[in-house]
Amino acid sequence: MKPEVKAELIAIGSVNIAPILLGRTTIPTAGPGAGKLAFFFNSNGHRVRLGINSDSPLQGKKENGELVIMKDGQEIARGVIEEELIHCPEQAFITMCEKCIFDCKFCPVPKLQGKVKTMDEMLSMIEKAHATGMMHAISITSGVEISPEQEVDRAEELIHKLREKYTVPIGVSVYPTKDSTRRLKDAGADELKYNVETMDREIFNKVCPGGGLEDVLAGLCEGVEIFGRNKVCSNFIIGLGETDESAMKGIEELVFMGVVPILRAASPHPLRKGEAFIERPSAERLMLLIRFLREKLDEYGLRADKFQTMCLPCTGCDLNPHIDM
Structure with a gap:
């Protein structure tokens, strides 16, 4: 293909x-x-x-x-x-909390109000995935039920328990807190993802009224320091009203920090109709931006094909510039 x-x-x-x-x-x-x-x-x-x-x-x-x-x-x-293992092929990709107190206007999760998995439920799911012989990695993500700090607590505990039993790579994606990066690394995580969602500051303030882009960027910067290069990534949604120039500027800002952006096509959802500008990007626009991303990754010595967990090795929702190009 x-x-x-x-x-x-x-x-x-x-x-x-x-x-x-x-x-x-x-x-x-x-x-x-x-x-x-x-x-x-x-x-x-x-x-x-x-x-x-x-x-x-x-x-x-x-x-x-x-x-x-x-x-x-x-x-x-x-x-x-x-065949999926959990959420994607070859990975046990666990969503700890399917609720979120943040009201990002592109995301249906706050409206869906899903379940919050217990520690025993998550450990059982991963054990069943491991028993298939197809589990090459474990990935952990989460909404925010009560506070980002609580989700970091749960992720830290889960990773500690998993490290007692499994040797596969573990990736984690939560909302950053003041000490989350060091704690998650010390617990045994191998890779980190803090999501910027958009790098256009004006758009971010409109679509993510409960979040803080500069806090996420600070977490990513610290993530590169603690986890290392080719270990830190971030979802970057394309189709929230940003221009190509704005997207390219944001891509270069992240890559300069040592972060690998994941260019995710915006996906309009009926539960969020009319709350924000959401337009799925054309194939031509995706190719334009992914070529630019590949150019910048190569310029700064980063590799999107080095990751072992979460979205970059899955490639299901995005073009990986070093796997698909």
Whole structure:
């Protein structure tokens, strides 16, 4: 699958296909895609996660044991459906808390008000994933039920318990606090993700009224100091009204710090309709920005293909500039 084709699949984000043809499908509980039925499609080692939508311009059909994706009657991609472990293939990706007190206007999680997993539930899920023999990494993320400090406490405890039993890489993504980075590293985490969401300060203040971009950036800077280069990343949503120039400036600011940005296509959700400008970027725009990201990563000696946990090795929702390009 060429990067231009994957970009088009990400830009559309869904396919019209009968769910019965897909086997086991899942509903994400974290991020802008939360609450939507989805599956993983892999074509020659390039992976993309697609929603199921009867109104999609893409059509899917089974042919000789493969999934064929068509547009305007023409085949654009052919591959296989990948089985998820937890949230993505080959990783036990745990969402500790499916609630959030922050009211980011692009995110459905505060509206969905999901569950808060107990420590025993999370440990049991990971044990079952490990028993399959397919668990290559453990990733931990979370909303915020009561406070960021409480989520850091729980992540720290969970990582300590996991390190007593498992040797696979562990990645963690929570909202940063004044001491979270050191605590998570000392607990045994290998990789860190604090999400900026957008690097446009004006847009951030509108769409993330409860957060603080400068606090996140300070956490990322400290993360590079403590975890090291090619160990710290950040979700950067494209499609919240930022210009290409603004996005490129933000990309370079993060890369200069030693952080690898993950360019995530904005995903409009019906639960957030009318609350903010959200427009899924075109394939052309994604390619423009991912090429720029690749250029800057190479310039500053960073590698998006060195990560072992969370979104960068999964590649389902994003173009990885060193795997997909």
